[in-house]
Amino acid sequence: QVQLVQSGAEVKKPGASVKVSCKASGYTFTSYYMHWVRQAPGQGLEWMGIINPSGGSTSYAQKFQGRVTMTRDTSTSTVYMELSSLRSEDTAVYYCAREGGDSSSGPTWSCDYWGQGTLVTVSS
Amino acid sequence: QSALTQPASVSGSPGQSITISCTGTSSDVGSYNLVSWYQQHPGKAPKLMIYEGSKRPSGVSNRFSGSKSGNTASLTISGLQAEDEADYYCCSYAGSSTFVFGGGTKLTVL
Numbered sequence: 001q002v003q004l005v006q007s008g009a010e011v012k013k014p015g016a017s018v019k020v021s022c023k024a025s026g027y028t029f030t031s032y033y034m035h036w037v038r039q040a041p042g043q044g045l046e047w048m049g050i051i052n053p054s055g056g057s058t059s060y061a062q063k064f065q066g067r068v069t070m071t072r073d074t075s076t077s078t079v080y081m082e083l084s085s086l087r088s089e090d091t092a093v094y095y096c097a098r099e100g101g102d103s104s105s106g107p108t109w110s111c112d113y114w115g116q117g118t119l120v121t122v123s124s
Numbered sequence: 125q126s127a128l129t130q131p132a133s134v135s136g137s138p139g140q141s142i143t144i145s146c147t148g149t150s151s152d153v154g155s156y157n158l159v160s161w162y163q164q165h166p167g168k169a170p171k172l173m174i175y176e177g178s179k180r181p182s183g184v185s186n187r188f189s190g191s192k193s194g195n196t197a198s199l200t201i202s203g204l205q206a207e208d209e210a211d212y213y214c215c216s217y218a219g220s221s222t223f224v225f226g227g228g229t230k231l232t233v234l
Contacts, residue, residue: 035223037170044127044228045162045170045213050221059221100160100175109217110160110175117169 002026004096004115011121017084020118022096029077030054033099035111036070036081038092046092051079054103086122093117128153128214128226135232141202144229146214147195152224154195158217161190161199164228165210173212174199201231209233 007021022034036048049060051070058070064083072079079096095118097111129147136142146159153159157177162170172181174190177197187202197216201208214226 037225045164045215045225047215047223047225050223061222095169097170100172100181108160108175109156109158109223110172110215111162111170112172112175112181114169114171 002098002113004098004113006094006096006115006118009119009121011123012086014087014122014124016086016122017082018086018120019080019082020094020096020120021078021080022115023076023078024053024098025077027098028102030074031102031104033107034070034072034079035097035099036068037095037097037111039095039117040089040092043092048081048094050099053077053079083120086120088122091120091122093119126224128216128224130212130214130226130229132227133230133232135234136201136204137234138204138206140204141200142204142231143201144199144212144214144231146197146199146216146226148197148216148224149195152216152218153192153197155219156217157192159190159192159197160215161188162213162215163208163210164213170213204233206233 003025051058053072069082096115098113100110100112101108161174164170178190218224
């Protein structure tokens with residue numbers, strides 16, 4: 001069965017960086033893009049970007065351009081999301097979510113499986 | 125990229141039907157049939173309920189249906205049940221390999 005297991009909660013100081021991991025299993029890792037979505041406390045979902053685990057290409061939301069980097073390690077079926085220059089407003093639960101369409105059928109631009117979420121707290 | 129517009133809250137009684145709207149622009153909802161809907165219970169990860177506007181993933185009840193007219197997409201839940209009480213989010217492809225979510229709607233089952 002498809003599983004996305006994320007790394008544990010983090011506490012960071014303003015100005016620092018955080019790197020969240022998402023280990024995939026139960027499917028062919030390189031056949032499905034991966035989205036990153038965050039949710040601040042009591043707020044809605046916010047799309048951050050997407051990575052193609054096959055070639056490593058990425059697309060980021062304009063809001064996060066220059067601050068976010070998404071990478072992958074095909075040997076461990078893991079994708080990473082690093083966010084730099086953290087501020088208090090970045091306190092949120094960060095989710096990885098698998099793109100619903102595979103490389104043969106094309107993207108459906110939906111997220112069919114989600115990780116359990118990683119709480120990142122930014123506080124001095 | 126501006127968030128899609130959803131009502132903050134909707135409510136209905138068990139057995140009734142409700143509809144949640146999701147209004148975007150001609151650059152996102154209006155240009156693509158790539159709207160998805162998610163259900164989120166408190167403290168849980170979102171769950172995909174509808175994709176490509178009106179398709180249901182395997183395992184999702186046929187009480188959930190999606191549609192679109194112009195720049196507005198809609199999620200309809202028929203035969204409302206207590207377990208449907210949750211937050212619902214729409215999402216649309218917005219071109220150039222980007223995605224945009226709605227602000228979310230809290231569904232209360234009376």
